[in-house]
Amino acid sequence: MSNLAIFDLDHTLLPLDSDYEWGQFICRIGAVNTEAFAKRNATFFAQYQDGTLDPVEYLEFAFGTLSGFPRAQLDAWHQQFMHEVIVPAIRPVALALVRQHQDAGDETLIITATNRFITAPIARAFGVANLIAAEAEHDDAGEFTGKSRGTPPFGAGKVTNLGLWLAATERQLDDFDTSYFYSDSQNDIPLLSLVTHPVATNPNALLAAHAHAQGWPTLDLFGVPAQ
Secondary structure (H helix, E strand, O other), X not given: XXXXXXXXXXXXXEOOOHHHHHHHHHHHOOOOOHHHHHHHHHHHHXXXXXXXXXXXXXXXXXXXXXXXXXXHHHXXXXXXXXXXXXXXXXOHHHHHHHHHHHHOOOEEEEEEEEEHHHHHHHHHHOOOOEEEEEEEEEOOOOOEEEEEEOOOOOOHHHHHHHHHHHHOOOOOHHHOOOEEEEEOOHHHHHHHOOOOEEEEEOOOHHHHHHHHHHOOOEEOOOOOOOO
């Protein structure tokens, strides 16, 4: 079989957190109460960074916010968000890493705790068709209900969701000759520990220490080459 190259998104392929930046964006355009929203958004972001985030609580906050607006309005705002925030942040070196795997014939997948509404257009910008992301519940008209669906792909939840994604095509991770996972965060150690080639990418301090102890390669995608 071909190889599988899995990428985290925020602070891995992107030098920012798309979920946090979306929150900052809707504050800037006046869509939400800036002071209250920004304060809560910053709290969740800090919890994510130190590994204490309750993903269900956060998704209820994120999807509850989305449910307050018609989908057509959200889609228009997201186009603006892509143009103003995401596209300028996409670095050629990150695109080249993805292309390197694709040119080698590897199947590519982005797996992220950020929700699909925010990340699906970003995955397309990277040319990656396969995306595992937090899923929102929709009504029959396609509007957000404010609830989430399934297991959040956060921490060990990424392992669960990857297993479901593979099972849908009657595969498992061991079916691939080589499996890569690129991630920046200690939250992703469960999945990094399962692949044949874990790569600590732009790692935070906790992941950098773990990678060193395990002998995993590290990659500063926006600075120096892999070690």
